[in-house]
Amino acid sequence: MSTRVEQLLRKRFTFHCENAEVYGSEFAALWRSTADHALGGKLVRPRLLLDIHRALVSDAAPEPSIAAVDVATHIELLHYAFLLHDDVIDGDLTRRKRPNLIGELAATAPGATEEDSLHWARSSAILMGDLLLSAAIMGFARADVPQSVRVRLLDLVEQTILETVAGEHTDVALSHGIIASDVATVLTMSVYKTATYSFSLPLRAAALLAGSSESAEETLNTVGRHLGLAYQLQDDLLCVFGDHRKHGKDAFSDLREGKETAIIAFARSTSAWAQIAPRFGCPDLSLDDAAAIRDLLQECGAERFVVSLIGEQLDAVYTLLSEAEAAGEISSDAARSILVSASQLEGRQA
Amino acid sequence: MSTRVEQLLRKRFTFHCENAEVYGSEFAALWRSTADHALGGKLVRPRLLLDIHRALVSDAAPEPSIAAVDVATHIELLHYAFLLHDDVIDGDLTRRKRPNLIGELAATAPGATEEDSLHWARSSAILMGDLLLSAAIMGFARADVPQSVRVRLLDLVEQTILETVAGEHTDVALSHGIIASDVATVLTMSVYKTATYSFSLPLRAAALLAGSSESAEETLNTVGRHLGLAYQLQDDLLCVFGDHRKHGKDAFSDLREGKETAIIAFARSTSAWAQIAPRFGCPDLSLDDAAAIRDLLQECGAERFVVSLIGEQLDAVYTLLSEAEAAGEISSDAARSILVSASQLEGRQA
Numbered sequence: 071m072s073t074r075v076e077q078l079l080r081k082r083f084t085f086h087c088e089n090a091e092v093y094g095s096e097f098a099a100l101w102r103s104t105a106d107h108a109l110g111g112k113l114v115r116p117r118l119l120l121d122i123h124r125a126l127v128s129d130a131a132p133e134p135s136i137a138a139v140d141v142a143t144h145i146e147l148l149h150y151a152f153l154l155h156d157d158v159i160d161g162d163l164t165r166r167k168r169p170n171l172i173g174e175l176a177a178t179a180p181g182a183t184e185e186d187s188l189h190w191a192r193s194s195a196i197l198m199g200d201l202l203l204s205a206a207i208m209g210f211a212r213a214d215v216p217q218s219v220r221v222r223l224l225d226l227v228e229q230t231i232l233e234t235v236a237g238e239h240t241d242v243a244l245s246h247g248i249i250a251s252d253v254a255t256v257l258t259m260s261v262y263k264t265a266t267y268s269f270s271l272p273l274r275a276a277a278l279l280a281g282s283s284e285s286a287e288e289t290l291n292t293v294g295r296h297l298g299l300a301y302q303l304q305d306d307l308l309c310v311f312g313d314h315r316k317h318g319k320d321a322f323s324d325l326r327e328g329k330e331t332a333i334i335a336f337a338r339s340t341s342a343w344a345q346i347a348p349r350f351g352c353p354d355l356s357l358d359d360a361a362a363i364r365d366l367l368q369e370c371g372a373e374r375f376v377v378s379l380i381g382e383q384l385d386a387v388y389t390l391l392s393e394a395e396a397a398g399e400i401s402s403d404a405a406r407s408i409l410v411s412a413s414q415l416e417g418r419q420a
Numbered sequence: 421m422s423t424r425v426e427q428l429l430r431k432r433f434t435f436h437c438e439n440a441e442v443y444g445s446e447f448a449a450l451w452r453s454t455a456d457h458a459l460g461g462k463l464v465r466p467r468l469l470l471d472i473h474r475a476l477v478s479d480a481a482p483e484p485s486i487a488a489v490d491v492a493t494h495i496e497l498l499h500y501a502f503l504l505h506d507d508v509i510d511g512d513l514t515r516r517k518r519p520n521l522i523g524e525l526a527a528t529a530p531g532a533t534e535e536d537s538l539h540w541a542r543s544s545a546i547l548m549g550d551l552l553l554s555a556a557i558m559g560f561a562r563a564d565v566p567q568s569v570r571v572r573l574l575d576l577v578e579q580t581i582l583e584t585v586a587g588e589h590t591d592v593a594l595s596h597g598i599i600a601s602d603v604a605t606v607l608t609m610s611v612y613k614t615a616t617y618s619f620s621l622p623l624r625a626a627a628l629l630a631g632s633s634e635s636a637e638e639t640l641n642t643v644g645r646h647l648g649l650a651y652q653l654q655d656d657l658l659c660v661f662g663d664h665r666k667h668g669k670d671a672f673s674d675l676r677e678g679k680e681t682a683i684i685a686f687a688r689s690t691s692a693w694a695q696i697a698p699r700f701g702c703p704d705l706s707l708d709d710a711a712a713i714r715d716l717l718q719e720c721g722a723e724r725f726v727v728s729l730i731g732e733q734l735d736a737v738y739t740l741l742s743e744a745e746a747a748g749e750i751s752s753d754a755a756r757s758i759l760v761s762a763s764q765l766e767g768r769q770a
Binding site: 089090093094096097100155158159179180182186189190193194196197198199200201203204205207208210211212217221224228231232233235236237238239240242243246247248249262 | 440
């Protein structure tokens with residue numbers, strides 16, 4: 071099913087690349103580079119939407135509806151728009167160990183200085199993020215569904231963008247120490263910044279497109295928040311405690327960047343923090359120093375704490391789905407389909 | 421009429437400020453600061469839409485339609501979204517001699533270093549720009565008009581965003597010397613970056629909302645490009661040759677920032693450039709040096725050239741409107757209303 075999304079994504083980018091030529095070769099080149107990077111994703115969000123949508127529609131059509139593929143595709147564009155602006159804000163030049171769009175543009179810019187090249191690359195990423203954000207909203211506004219569904223899809227994407235931006239804003243405030251870091255704040259931030267658009271949005275869109283009840287949509291919203299938080303916490307654990315040969319992230323990059331994760335927020339409340347603080351967030355943190363911090367994070371109970379948090383999220387998902395199934399709110403097919411997504415999350419290595 | 425736009429803008433911002441509280445006090449504070457800055461504009465674009473809309477509707481209702489006020493308001497939000505991202509890209513901290521949103525946020529940030537404060541302020545502006553861009557598109561997607569009109573409004577705003585971003589991208593490329601500066605490139609860039617959203621968009625939206633013919637809309641599109649280019653060229657002239665006590669821009673800021681205007685593009689093709697080049701774009705350009713560059717730009721014919729370009733744009737507007745009026749494409753009321761806007765432009769001091 072994700073092949074249909076990939077085909078549509080390719081088609082949209084081909085159109086945009088050709089359409090951009092009239093505005094000059096540099097602008098067309100920006101579209102082509104963007105297409106290269108945006109098409110490299112795992113399509114987690116569109117897949118989730120289409121899997122759950124198939125499980126929710128009663129007549130079990132073998133092919134997903136055109137509207138579902140269309141909305142799923144535009145969720146991927148929204149994801150990439152957020153990534154671009156996120157990378158500008160975080161100063162990231164790589165993603166999964168390869169140059170991201172900004173890194174590539176900066177490396178190939180004929181700029182006189184490194185600062186010039188970075189400015190050119192980041193400005194381009196801000197502008198392309200604007201175009202993809204617009205394209206994503208347009209996709210929702212033009213979805214080939216009854217007007218009443220389209221109105222709800224628009225409300226959904228608006229609320230999603232607001233929460234994601236609010237989460238990102240809190241994340242930046244945390245990284246600057248403008249908001250004090252504690253576990254509750256970091257968890258709320260993660261739900262807004264990641265869970266809302268990556269999990270609740272595809273699940274709720276699937277429910278809307280499948281004609282599910284509003285209570286089913288609300289349940290899926292909550293399920294999405296728990297799944298998304300579990301996903302983010304898993305990601306945080308992998309970066310610090312994972313096997314770096316198996317997953318795509320740079321070893322210990324969160325520790326080097328001083329990222330305010332739940333692991334760190336917990337550690338801050340323990341006596342181990344005095345030993346961690348001096349080296350946390352050093353851009354040139356050595357592998358040995360990082361490993362020492364990792365061991366401290368393990369000993370102070372931060373790893374255990376976050377593992378148990380993930381367990382709580384998944385328990386909440388099981389409970390919510392069982393209740394919804396018992397109440398006839400969602401089918402057992404749909405519940406099983408979500409649990410499959412959840413279980414893939416649990417064993418995730420990469 | 422613009423009072424209605426101002427009221428609606430205030431109402432929208434009040435809603436967003438209150439709604440933001442749930443995401444934390446920093447996020448709500450960002451919305452409040454944004455409201456302060458965004459509400460300070462002259463509402464040139466909404467006024468243009470409403471003036472022309474009133475002239476285009478045959479039944480001459482004393483009050484503009486709710487849809488027209490609504491779309492006009494969302495064009496102002498689009499304008500402010502573009503300003504925010506433009507200010508991030510240009511590194512601007514002031515607008516009309518006062519701190520802009522970024523300048524205010526940076527000045528009040530409890531950041532440890534100036535770099536920290538600027539990063540916080542610029543990240544906030546990127547994120548707020550995303551929210552306002554989304555809000556603007558949502559306004560078009562939800563306009564209370566027949567579906568066929570809404571479809572055309574969506575196409576219009578999509579095309580507008582694409583052209584504006586393409587123009588801004590070219591402007592950044594020009595400032596980095598990635599695209600060579602010549603008069604034709606600079607004029608095309610100005611049309612895309614400024615004229616499309618500031619003039620063609622309000623004029624075309626007015627035509628769409630008034631139920632004008634597609635050929636009338638196309639004429640107004642071309643009229644908007646000429647008017648917008650005249651407006652930008654006038655702005656360029658004011659910054660270099662204007663009376664800085666009367667207009668709001670910083671004296672000679674374009675010369676200090678090395679902005680690739682039509683004045684500069686023309687001067688580059690003259691023998692005077694050798695004398696201008698060494699000091700053009702120096703951030704610490706003195707008033708005396710700036711005045712010397714101004715005199716050289718006058719002597720080499722750049723001022724005269726741009727003045728005549730403005731004349732050409734306004735001539736084109738007169739001709740287009742006369743032809744459209746003669747063909748019964750637009751009413752003489754509408755033509756007169758546009759000419760009034762154009763004449764206000766000609767005598768503009770600020």
